[in-house]
Amino acid sequence: MAIKKSTLLITGGAGYIGSHAALxxxxxxxxxxxxxxxxxxxxxxxxxxxxxxxxxxxxxxxLKVFGKFKPVAVMHFASHTYVGESVTxxxxxxxxxxxxxxxxxxxxxxxxVNYFILSSTCATYGNPVQVPMPETHPQNPVNPYGxxxxxxxxxxxWYDKAYGLKSTFLRYFNxxxxxxxGSIGEVHDPETHLIPLVLDVAMGRRKNITVFGTxxxxxxxxCVRDYIHVTDLAGAHxxxxxxxxxxxxxxxxxxxTGKGYSVKEVITEAEKVTGKKISVEFGARRAGxxxxxVAKADKAKTILKWVPQHSSLENILRTAWKWNQxxxxxxxxxxxx
Ligand SMILES: NC(=O)c1ccc[n+]([C@@H]2O[C@H](COP(=O)([O-])OP(=O)(O)OC[C@H]3O[C@@H](n4cnc5c(N)ncnc54)[C@H](O)[C@@H]3O)[C@@H](O)[C@H]2O)c1
Numbered sequence: 368m369a370i371k372k373s374t375l376l377i378t379g380g381a382g383y384i385g386s387h388a389a390l391x392x393x394x395x396x397x398x399x400x401x402x403x404x405x406x407x408x409x410x411x412x413x414x415x416x417x418x419x420x421x422x423x424x425x426x427x428x429x430l431k432v433f434g435k436f437k438p439v440a441v442m443h444f445a446s447h448t449y450v451g452e453s454v455t456x457x458x459x460x461x462x463x464x465x466x467x468x469x470x471x472x473x474x475x476x477x478x479x480v481n482y483f484i485l486s487s488t489c490a491t492y493g494n495p496v497q498v499p500m501p502e503t504h505p506q507n508p509v510n511p512y513g514x515x516x517x518x519x520x521x522x523x524x525w526y527d528k529a530y531g532l533k534s535t536f537l538r539y540f541n542x543x544x545x546x547x548x549g550s551i552g553e554v555h556d557p558e559t560h561l562i563p564l565v566l567d568v569a570m571g572r573r574k575n576i577t578v579f580g581t582x583x584x585x586x587x588x589x590c591v592r593d594y595i596h597v598t599d600l601a602g603a604h605x606x607x608x609x610x611x612x613x614x615x616x617x618x619x620x621x622x623x624t625g626k627g628y629s630v631k632e633v634i635t636e637a638e639k640v641t642g643k644k645i646s647v648e649f650g651a652r653r654a655g656x657x658x659x660x661v662a663k664a665d666k667a668k669t670i671l672k673w674v675p676q677h678s679s680l681e682n683i684l685r686t687a688w689k690w691n692q693x694x695x696x697x698x699x700x701x702x703x704x
Pocket of ligand 1: 406543
């Protein structure tokens with residue numbers, strides 16, 4: 368199927384990963400249309416393609432957008448993303464993450480758009496019974512966030528059988544880093560991810576970083592996670608899309624590096640990259656944090672021929688630091704005036 372120059376609808380395209388996918392869309396010859404309600408995203412992040420401000424719950428708006436832009440496929444990043452919040456407010460996660468996506472699927476079916484990529488997550492696996500975790504790892508999510516994503520995977524599996532809606536589930540581990548250009552990067556509010564928090568300390572925007580738990584069964588006692596550079600992550604979406612368009616098969620892949628780093632290792636590397644001392648406070652374990660989440664990532668490498676090229680910890684931190692200095696540096700400068 369000729370796909371170059373086709374329009375691609377990117378929901379959540381003004382968010383962290385979606386905006387990086389939009390840059391990759393440009394690089395792969397697609398015309399990205401970014402659909403985002405800007406609840407968490409930023410119009411400045413829409414560096415490529417056309418930004419349409421819209422709400423996924425608004426079916427009429429979606430119908431208009433599909434009618435106008437005629438996308439060949441949809442990449443779906445828009446969702447609520449906070450694990451902790453999903454435990455205290457599950458309704459928000461089931462209502463929005465599920466019903467908004469169902470709305471989107473119904474418009475895709477009506478408009479005969481048959482290719483879909485889902486931002487899924489390692490949170491669909493729940494507590495690891497095996498590390499590294501392969502795609503065949505049991506899926507027993509331990510929070511409504513992961514559960515809502517697993518439910519979408521299940522719904523899409525049935526939609527493929529019934530309606531021929533093809534989808535690829537990409538189960539991300541920890542997205543991190545920023546585009547090499549320094550023009551876009553990670554800004555969540557509130558921020559819960561380790562690397563931006565550590566860099567906040569390096570920038571002087573935060574006094575210290577709290578390390579939750581130092582008695583895990585890991586080499587240095589702190590939690591181990593698999594960090595994947597957002598540019599590598601975004602690139603995998605296009606390999607997956609290309610394969611789906613060529614084979615018309617649904618599939619699912621882990622996206623991680625297969626190598627984990629502990630919280631202490633990340634902090635030490637951040638001190639090297641930034642040249643700043645990162646002040647650390649040690650706290651108790653946080654409920655629901657598995658000791659180690661590391662992907663077995665061979666399937667994407669073998670089938671999609673995906674080769675992460677940006678995901679050394681040093682490069683992740685270097686690009687994130689460049690982004691942070693540009694974005695927050697300017698803000699801090701303005702506030703000082
Ligand atoms: N960041 C990670 O490490 C990670 C890991 C696993 C999975 N994911 C998944 O990747 C996706 C993107 O994550 P992110 O970190 O870029 O999050 P983000 O919050 O930066 O981006 C989500 C975007 O979706 C938009 N949005 C939310 N609800 C919407 C709605 N109802 N209508 C229209 N737009 C809406 C927000 O404004 C935001 O721009 C999410 O689905 C998340 O669950 C992220």
